[in-house]
Amino acid sequence: xxxxxxxxxxxxxxxxxxxxxxxxxxxxxxxxxxxxxxxxxxxxxxxxxxxxxxxxxxxxxxxxxxxxxxxxxxxxxxxxxxxxxxxxxxxxxxxxxxxxxxxxxxxxxxxxxxxxxxxxxxxxxxxxxxxxxxxxxxxxxxxxxxxxxxxxxxxxxxxxxxxxxxxxxxxxxxxxxxxxxxxxxxxxxxxxxxxxxxxxxxxxxxxxxxxxxxxxxxxxxxxxxxxxxxxxxxxxxxxxxxxxxxxxxxxxxxxxxxxxxxxxxxxxxxxxxxxxxxxxxxxxxxxxxxxxxxxxxxxxxxxxxxxxxxxxxxxxxxxxxxxxxxxxxxxxxxxxxxxxxxxxxxxxxxxxxxxxxxxxxxxxxxxxxxxxxxxxxxxxxxxxxxxxxxxxxxxxxxxxxxxxxxxx
Amino acid sequence: xxxxxxxxxxxxxxxxxxxxxxxxxxxxxxxxxxxxxxxxxxxxxxxxxxxxxxxxxxxxxxxxxxxxxxxxxxxxxxxxxxxxxxxxxxxxxxxxxxxxxxxxxxxxxxxxxxxxxxxxxxxxxxxxxxxxxxxxxxxxxxxxxxxxxxxxxxxxxxxxxxxxxxxxxxxxxxxxxxxxxxxxxxxxxxxxxxxxxxxxxxxxxxxxxxxxxxxxxxx
Numbered sequence: 001x002x003x004x005x006x007x008x009x010x011x012x013x014x015x016x017x018x019x020x021x022x023x024x025x026x027x028x029x030x031x032x033x034x035x036x037x038x039x040x041x042x043x044x045x046x047x048x049x050x051x052x053x054x055x056x057x058x059x060x061x062x063x064x065x066x067x068x069x070x071x072x073x074x075x076x077x078x079x080x081x082x083x084x085x086x087x088x089x090x091x092x093x094x095x096x097x098x099x100x101x102x103x104x105x106x107x108x109x110x111x112x113x114x115x116x117x118x119x120x121x122x123x124x125x126x127x128x129x130x131x132x133x134x135x136x137x138x139x140x141x142x143x144x145x146x147x148x149x150x151x152x153x154x155x156x157x158x159x160x161x162x163x164x165x166x167x168x169x170x171x172x173x174x175x176x177x178x179x180x181x182x183x184x185x186x187x188x189x190x191x192x193x194x195x196x197x198x199x200x201x202x203x204x205x206x207x208x209x210x211x212x213x214x215x216x217x218x219x220x221x222x223x224x225x226x227x228x229x230x231x232x233x234x235x236x237x238x239x240x241x242x243x244x245x246x247x248x249x250x251x252x253x254x255x256x257x258x259x260x261x262x263x264x265x266x267x268x269x270x271x272x273x274x275x276x277x278x279x280x281x282x283x284x285x286x287x288x289x290x291x292x293x294x295x296x297x298x299x300x301x302x303x304x305x306x307x308x309x310x311x312x313x314x315x316x317x318x319x320x321x322x323x324x325x326x327x328x329x330x331x332x333x334x335x336x337x338x339x340x341x342x343x344x345x346x347x348x349x350x351x352x353x354x355x356x357x358x359x360x361x362x363x364x365x366x367x368x369x370x371x372x373x374x375x376x377x378x379x380x381x382x383x384x385x386x387x388x389x390x391x392x393x394x395x396x397x398x399x400x401x402x403x404x405x406x407x408x
Numbered sequence: 409x410x411x412x413x414x415x416x417x418x419x420x421x422x423x424x425x426x427x428x429x430x431x432x433x434x435x436x437x438x439x440x441x442x443x444x445x446x447x448x449x450x451x452x453x454x455x456x457x458x459x460x461x462x463x464x465x466x467x468x469x470x471x472x473x474x475x476x477x478x479x480x481x482x483x484x485x486x487x488x489x490x491x492x493x494x495x496x497x498x499x500x501x502x503x504x505x506x507x508x509x510x511x512x513x514x515x516x517x518x519x520x521x522x523x524x525x526x527x528x529x530x531x532x533x534x535x536x537x538x539x540x541x542x543x544x545x546x547x548x549x550x551x552x553x554x555x556x557x558x559x560x561x562x563x564x565x566x567x568x569x570x571x572x573x574x575x576x577x578x579x580x581x582x583x584x585x586x587x588x589x590x591x592x593x594x595x596x597x598x599x600x601x602x603x604x605x606x607x608x609x610x611x612x613x614x615x616x617x618x619x620x621x622x623x624x625x626x627x
Contacts, residue, residue, distance in 0.1 A: 323489050327483070405497075
């Protein structure tokens with residue numbers, strides 16, 4: 001079809017739409033609602049997905065954790081590992097620390113146990129974590145007040161502790177400065193050096209962090225580590241790094257394969273992929289439901305276009321007598337259907353974008369409009385017009401001019 | 409201009425075959441004015457549809473301006489209608505949403521003429537039929553006679569070889585009808601071949617030649 005005849009078709013269709021604007025608007029309504037719901041539901045789905053992924057990044061970036069014991073579940077951060085026998089040795093730790101800097105940025109060993117805390121006459125139960133100062137980097141978990149213990153505290157097996165925000169609230173009256181105070185962990189006296197920032201995660205907020213050496217000597221009496229947390233140098237090296245760690249540790253532990261291993265490596269990428277996969281499926285499901293309404297809108301267009309073809313049978317006959325070819329008739333009706341669908345689509349995009357914005361602005365529900373969803377909605381409207389306008393237009397083009405001219 | 413040799417047209421009506429035309433041969437020369445007469449059911453409409461390339465014969469040959477048109481595809485027939493035939497209908501058949509000018513432009517749209525050129529041609533033709541002060545009027549704002557003048561201007565838009573008028577005065581009062589006939593005769597004088605289909609003898613008599621149809625044959 002030439003540019004001129006397309007332009008003529010658009011002029012004719014524009015006239016026809018302008019001739020019955022209410023009908024055109026009602027016809028477009030279905031597509032409008034469909035497009036608006038696709039846009040806003042996808043935006044809400046994306047918003048939820050990004051919120052969850054953002055929450056995962058809070059755990060630490062490019063995080064790999066080597067755990068003792070056989071693999072259990074897909075969780076990246078396992079809270080209850082106190083009952084698992086630690087299998088990771090000092091040699092394992094030093095091997096990982098020896099990896100080049102373009103693979104590994106920080107390495108922090110950790111072991112945990114449940115512990116009874118006591119300050120003056122207050123008691124609470126929390127998780128005591130023995131680790132090193134690198135832990136703050138690897139887990140993106142920093143003191144909000146005071147400071148974390150130092151490497152020299154680790155070297156000298158000092159009895160110092162950084163406490164989680166929940167522990168602070170349980171043990172201290174509001175407004176009390178805990179730094180320098182002494183509390184008891186399983187009856188052993190520790191000097192508090194800092195209070196950690198609040199993460200909104202019970203496992204971290206209700207923990208007490210002490211030097212790993214002190215932990216091994218005074219809490220567990222075991223020289224192995226329950227886990228080794230690692231920050232990879234970049235997301236790209238996470239999978240090779242995981243493979244390298246598995247290879248080295250299998251050799252050190254004299255094990256044939258990961259099937260019989262007494263350790264496993266949890267990878268943040270896997271968790272991210274899982275969560276994003278779930279959220280993506282959810283978004284896709286929402287979009288599909290919305291797409292159904294788009295199809296229903298298309299059926300509405302087809303219905304009205306068929307009525308319109310019947311009503312305008314005589315007009316079609318006259319046009320044919322004056323020299324309209326079949327493709328002229330097809331392009332006239334097809335253009336009309338596409339214009340109606342596109343009009344509905346454009347208004348639908350505006351409503352969808354506006355609706356998502358309003359939901360985020362007033363109801364504080366995360367939403368994220370992606371350009372691709374707008375482009376897709378735009379393209380989909382054209383496709384709906386072409387598809388559902390196609391049959392009525394074809395019917396119109398197949399009319400017998402003699403019959404059509406005789407039609408009353 | 410028009411040469412028909414032994415043209416037949418048959419329709420199937422259920423189990424029966426209707427012979428609308430049974431071997432019609434006729435010749436219409438360029439610049440001629442011919443009336444086709446006959447009672448209803450005589451095959452008049454069928455003959456007119458075939459002459460106007462709206463329909464094709466079952467048998468026989470039809471040459472329009474030396475081109476055989478009896479076996480053309482629907483789209484080629486549309487192009488022939490557009491360039492070679494001008495239709496004038498009893499009920500005008502103007503498109504109600506378009507004004508006079510746009511109605512006259514319509515055949516030129518399908519001929520692929522540019523908008524500026526179309527406009528100029530349509531104005532000229534409306535001027536020719538005496539409606540230069542009505543170009544922006546829609547059909548429902550015009551009298552019957554004026555509507556038929558618009559329709560005639562439209563029929564002339566692509567400078568067709570043949571003007572095919574099917575009962576052009578049938579929906580008009582006597583005086584207006586006679587004015588329309590005067591206009592058609594004038595156009596014929598200027599060189600357009602005119603084929604008039606009618607059942608009124610006094611109209612048919614104005615033609616140079618009358619072809620009478622009866623039971624699908626030339627009587």
